[in-house]
Amino acid sequence: MTHKKPVALVTGASRGIGRATCIELVNAGYHVLALARTVGALEELADEVGDENITLIPQDLTNGQALEGLGPMVFDKFGRLDVFIANAGDITSLTPTAQSDPSVWQRIFAVNVMANIHLIRTLDPLLRNAEKGKAIFVSSNVANDPRAYWGAYAASKAALESAVKCYASEVENTSMSVEIFNPGRAATKTRGVVYPGEDQSTLDTAEDVAKRLMDLV
Numbered sequence: 001m002t003h004k005k006p007v008a009l010v011t012g013a014s015r016g017i018g019r020a021t022c023i024e025l026v027n028a029g030y031h032v033l034a035l036a037r038t039v040g041a042l043e044e045l046a047d048e049v050g051d052e053n054i055t056l057i058p059q060d061l062t063n064g065q066a067l068e069g070l071g072p073m074v075f076d077k078f079g080r081l082d083v084f085i086a087n088a089g090d091i092t093s094l095t096p097t098a099q100s101d102p103s104v105w106q107r108i109f110a111v112n113v114m115a116n117i118h119l120i121r122t123l124d125p126l127l128r129n130a131e132k133g134k135a136i137f138v139s140s141n142v143a144n145d146p147r148a149y150w151g152a153y154a155a156s157k158a159a160l161e162s163a164v165k166c167y168a169s170e171v172e173n174t175s176m177s178v179e180i181f182n183p184g185r186a187a188t189k190t191r192g193v194v195y196p197g198e199d200q201s202t203l204d205t206a207e208d209v210a211k212r213l214m215d216l217v
Contacts, residue, residue: 002079008217009033009074009081009123011061011115012088014041016188017138020210021085026053028214030083033074035059061088061115062107071122081126083217086116086137089157094149094194105152112156113163120167133176136216137164138183179216183209 012018014036026049035057042056090111127133143157168178186209187200
């Protein structure tokens with residue numbers, strides 16, 4: 001049975017831009033599939049938007065096998081997927097490349113690149129089958145403007161953008177579309193990790209960014 005509402009899946013849904021985007025989507029009439037690691041934060045989101053408007057998917061993005069099962073699960077439960085927003089991203093700290101830990105690179109690439117490859121693989125049939133399927137990938141300025149100490153994160157976002165551009169070319173003759181979204185400077189917990197002394201009141205809020213992202217939906 002096909003769900004009567006349009007369905008959107010958002011990764012990194014428990015806080016920041018992902019959380020704000022989930023709220024925007026619910027307000028726009030979508031049923032949201034909210035994917036994140038933190039169960040408590042997901043439950044708080046459900047309390048805010050209403051359990052009937054959201055399905056929680058507690059999931060670690062480094063578990064590729066589990067991610068590959070999402071497409072069949074979404075099809076069985078909802079019969080459709082109209083929008084996929086790949087918002088989740090990982091950045092541990094800013095580190096000189098020569099002193100960086102290879103395990104950190106592996107973790108960042110697992111979340112920022114490989115998780116999205118798994119999700120593209122499993123969600124692609126649903127998005128192609130939608131009337132106007134949308135896949136939106138959140139990136140960063142550093143993908144195209146690499147700078148000192150950003151090695152792992154910048155490289156991962158550059159790899160993501162390259163893969164997404166290839167994917168976009170592959171679906172250009174279908175009813176779906178693929179977009180890259182750059183949120184710019186936003187007051188998020190992730191940015192606070194790398195710029196701990198920054199006055200976040202001078203930045204866009206997560207809610208501001210989510211409204212801009214919704215222009216692509």
